[in-house]
Amino acid sequence: MIEFVAADPVLATVVAALWIALVLYGLSALWWLFESVVLARGGRVDPDEIEWGYDDVQVRILTIDAEAVVQATVDSVPDGLDDVRVIAETPMEIDGASVHVVPESFECKATNKGRAVEWARRNVSCDREYVLYLDEDTIMAGFQGLPDTDVVQFTEKPLYTGSRLAYLSEVFRVGYQYEQFAFHRLRYPLYAWGGGVAVRHSLENAITWDTATITEDTNFIWRAADQTGVSFAVLDVRFRNQAPPSLRAMAKQRRRWISGTRADGHLLPLAYRPVYYTRIVAWAFSPLVPLLVLASILLPGTAPGAEWYRTASLALFGILFVYTLVGAASYDKHPLTWPVYLILTPIAFLVHSIGALWGVVSPVTTFEVTEKVTPEVIERVHESMEPGELHEHDGSERLTRESDAEFTFDVFDD
Numbered sequence: 001m002i003e004f005v006a007a008d009p010v011l012a013t014v015v016a017a018l019w020i021a022l023v024l025y026g027l028s029a030l031w032w033l034f035e036s037v038v039l040a041r042g043g044r045v046d047p048d049e050i051e052w053g054y055d056d057v058q059v060r061i062l063t064i065d066a067e068a069v070v071q072a073t074v075d076s077v078p079d080g081l082d083d084v085r086v087i088a089e090t091p092m093e094i095d096g097a098s099v100h101v102v103p104e105s106f107e108c109k110a111t112n113k114g115r116a117v118e119w120a121r122r123n124v125s126c127d128r129e130y131v132l133y134l135d136e137d138t139i140m141a142g143f144q145g146l147p148d149t150d151v152v153q154f155t156e157k158p159l160y161t162g163s164r165l166a167y168l169s170e171v172f173r174v175g176y177q178y179e180q181f182a183f184h185r186l187r188y189p190l191y192a193w194g195g196g197v198a199v200r201h202s203l204e205n206a207i208t209w210d211t212a213t214i215t216e217d218t219n220f221i222w223r224a225a226d227q228t229g230v231s232f233a234v235l236d237v238r239f240r241n242q243a244p245p246s247l248r249a250m251a252k253q254r255r256r257w258i259s260g261t262r263a264d265g266h267l268l269p270l271a272y273r274p275v276y277y278t279r280i281v282a283w284a285f286s287p288l289v290p291l292l293v294l295a296s297i298l299l300p301g302t303a304p305g306a307e308w309y310r311t312a313s314l315a316l317f318g319i320l321f322v323y324t325l326v327g328a329a330s331y332d333k334h335p336l337t338w339p340v341y342l343i344l345t346p347i348a349f350l351v352h353s354i355g356a357l358w359g360v361v362s363p364v365t366t367f368e369v370t371e372k373v374t375p376e377v378i379e380r381v382h383e384s385m386e387p388g389e390l391h392e393h394d395g396s397e398r399l400t401r402e403s404d405a406e407f408t409f410d411v412f413d414d
Helices: 002-007 009-039 067-076 112-123 164-185 201-207 216-227 247-263 273-284 288-298 306-330 335-343 345-361 375-381 404-410
Strands: 050-052 057-062 084-088 098-101 130-135 151-156 196-200 232-239
Touching: 009 164, 009 273, 009 288, 009 306, 057 067, 057 112, 067 084, 067 375, 084 112, 112 216, 130 201, 151 164, 164 232, 164 247, 164 306, 164 345, 196 201, 201 216, 216 247, 247 273, 247 345, 273 345, 288 306, 306 335, 306 345, 335 345
Parallel strands: 057 084, 057 130, 084 098, 151 232
Antiparallel strands: 130 196, 151 196
């Protein structure tokens, strides 16, 4: 080793940097495997574990002014859920729900979406055990009730909205998020999706949403875990939401996610931070993985550990395809189409990481709502979906009018 460094210090520095990158990404991948294979056992809620029914849930839908989008969301709420509230920034008429407008004069520590949620906590009456929070574009599917835990996370399955590349990266992301089934084993769940999450009302009042953050859902769970402890469950019913309609919208969304969680990282105990920040670095710099494989081929045979490096980098590259495979299975894609998604994996993770890298290099501190499209647009791009069918979508990918064969030919049409 000493002779190698002395002979070519520049090459030695490059080799060291490549090993550091490999180790960081390797630790992230190994943690995901440990979560998904070991900790996720028993993470799925059995139907027999449902203890709270429709009468125990108030639904709150957060929006600024997307009236048409919200109406489709309200229409998808099961009839048995009779307490549905829309928390909006501007007045609107919604059939089937009470609309509450956040006054401009309201002030608190929270900003943007967090401000609206905090206003609703203080001013919207609730006599139910749980508050189920939905984003303006969340289409409920398969909801039967809730288990007796403090926070219930619903899984998601984003709908294609016009950008094939954005949709492809969502399949990849959903596969990676399989790890959520392990979060019930962690004192601090690593993140939450606020577009489909039920919170025990008493816990909400104890913790409040009154804090400055742009990722209020994850921030809330971390503060709850720190202050009182929190039980966490995942219901795998696959609520539908919208995939970003463009690559730019998706990049801005990912940028906000990673910026917010980076800013809130101090809420985690020291034992969690190495894992958490390693994951952030691995996500943002995941496009380096193919370069690591290339470097392993180009490294001189005299470089210490070159063979080990080649083997490890190829294994890590293979993990990316595992994420895609899990995502395709979660979407209920026909197995005959899985090879197509696997082949497109390098494109998927590259697109998925652009916003994360942007957030690491240039963090954002303000909340920006991800662009949504109207139900009519979704029904138009799904050629076999009749007008007015969006709110009836049951979450089964094989039964929609989004054709997997069509996706195969049009994936580069963005």
